[in-house]
Amino acid sequence: MNHLKKGEFYGQTNQTIHLDGLTLTDTVYTQPKVDWHYHEHAYFTFILEGNVIEGNKKEVYHCPAGTLLFHHWQDAHYNIKPEGFTRGFHVEIEKSWVDGLFLKADNIQGNMNLSDPALKLLMYKIFTETKIQDPTSPLSIQGLLLDVLSQMAEGRQSLLHKNPSWVATINEILNDQFADNLTLGFLSETLSIHPVHLSRDFSKYFHCTFGEYIRKLKVQKSLSLLSDKRKQLTDIAFECGFADQSHFIRCFKQINGMNPSAYRKILFG
Incomplete structure (x- = not known):
């Protein structure tokens, strides 16, 4: 089985940045299939454009643009790239970096497909x-990555403490239907929970309001769609459930600190 060293990924790497204990790469995947292999360090894979299929010993993930995966140290997996252009962003984390910040590495073990829009x-x-x-x-970069790892650890602790079943159900509903005009009444009836309790407890488990969470889902979706050069901003706004393009731009800028056109320029260089 192939063992990839720091900064090594199958494909054409456009950019590599080395920080103290971190390596960040922007890579175009060029091989239709990559057999079982593992990497020296734990790392995130973030699909920027196209799509890829990844399999490990437990699961197979179909990964379109916007998919975020985490791979623990030396976890084996394989990849299949369908036809078309596919580009991935990777953040490798050396164990010394985690230990130096007194983080608990056992809180982020295993391969994970991370769906949290935050x-x-x-x-x-x-x-x-x-x-x-x-x-x-x-x-x-280091501060943002610490936020990612901290929120992952909090999510793992929530699973260990067994959230109420409705938390997973409402998360699935919101992720599937965020572009629809959902109402508190509909959600309350679907989950058989009183609207007052649902509204109050949602913030407890999701750490934000209904509106904030749905806006995050919409903007997250728009970021993946911006990788398709054929799509106009008006089309993306409509597909993501925004009232119009101006609302889309305003919400996007509030969350990302820049407008969609500026992000698109960064994405395509």
């Missing part, structure tokens, strides 16, 4: 910082 939005910000590359970018 984590994906943080990863988009990390990617953006690699393209800005001003003197504050290294500090910003």
Whole structure:
């Protein structure tokens, strides 16, 4: 089985950034199939464009643009790339970096397909910082990555404490139907929970309001769609459930600190 060293990925690497204990790469996948292999360090894979299939000993993931995966140290997996252009962003984390910050590595074990929109939005910000590359970018990248790892650890602790079953159900509903005009009444009836309790307890488990969470889902979806050069901003706004393009731009800028056109320029260089 192939063992890939730091900074090594199958394909054409466009950019590599080395920080203290971190390696960030922007790679175009060129091989239709990559057999079983593992990497020296734990790392995130964030699909920026196209799609890829990844399998490990437990699961197979179909990964379109916007997919965020985490791979623990030396976990074996394989990849299949369908036809078309596929590009991935990777953040490798050396164990010394984790230990130096007194983080608990056992909180982030295993291969994971991360669906939390907050984590994906943080990863988009990390990617953006690699393209800005001003003197504050290294500090910003490390701070954003710490936020990602901290939220992952909190999510794992929540699973260990067994959240109520409705938490997973409502998360599935919101992720599937965020572009629809959902109402508190509909959600309350679907989950058989009183609207007052649902509204109050949602913030407890999701750490934000209904509106904030749905906006994150919409913006997260728009970021993946912006990788398709054929799509106009008006089309993306409609597909993501925004009332119009101006609302889309305003919400996007509020969350990402830039407008969609500026992000698209960063994405395509």
